[in-house]
């Protein structure tokens with residue numbers, strides 16, 4: 001059974017550029033972003049605490065929305081779940097194959113060809129060489145990039161890179177899907193195809209974690225939600241309860257698809 005268990009996870013980024021006291025003060029008072037603090041060691045460098053003491057358990061069957069203001073820590077948390085960031089403190093315990101459908105260029109090499117990047121991104125995602133080779137033809141077909149697959153990635157547009165990244169990430173049925181907002185950058189035809197594949201995965205994936213500001217998307221896709229404020233989890237419950245909590249602490253005027261965060 002798939003699961004994601006996080007215990008007291010901390011992630012911080014040093015801000016070497018930040019030397020002025022007044023800018024630091026203004027940042028500390030900001031309603032967006034992670035908490036600004038001082039690194040306890042090493043010359044007291046200023047840090048942004050992107051995640052602070054994050055603990056939660058997602059179990060098989062969970063569809064969870066990550067909700068929070070700009071810079072709250074949602075993408076950082078997704079990156080921790082994808083193994084892109086190693087937390088400075090705390091434990092990450094994940095059972096199941098993870099497919100991150102964001103940071104689509106990670107693991108890819110600009111000077112390598114599309115075909116080579118299928119292998120590189122596949123290895124980066126934790127697939128074996130054998131698994132990738134078995135799927136390579138289908139992946140190439142799904143991208144519809146044809147002869148471009150023989151050219152280096154630097155010659156691709158953003159949308160072409162997204163086609164390649166998406167095709168590799170979804171080459172096998174993952175247990176855990178990680179998404180940041182919706183997919184973008186693909187053209188209409190590819191987005192329709194990608195969304196159809198995503199829908200199929202959506203029903204089969206054991207756990208889905210979606211970071212989003214769209215109330216409609218959150219309500220459509222998830223049953224549970226985690227609210228993050230300045231890197232800390234402040235609520236973890238049903239979507240209804242967490243959205244109500246969020247509205248309470250950050251009220252907005254409502255309109256058709258009320259942005260969350």
Ligand SMILES: Nc1ncnc2c1ncn2[C@@H]1O[C@H](COP(=O)(O)OP(=O)(O)OP(=O)(O)O)[C@@H](O)[C@H]1O
Nearest residue numbers: 013033034048050069070071072073074075076077
């Ligand atoms: N590479 C980095 N270097 C320095 N600070 C970073 C870095 N990545 C993220 N941060 C900081 O960490 C905090 C959390 O950022 P993160 O991208 O996780 O927020 P988010 O909730 O995904 O925001 P948004 O809704 O705007 O996408 C922010 O204050 C951001 O400035």
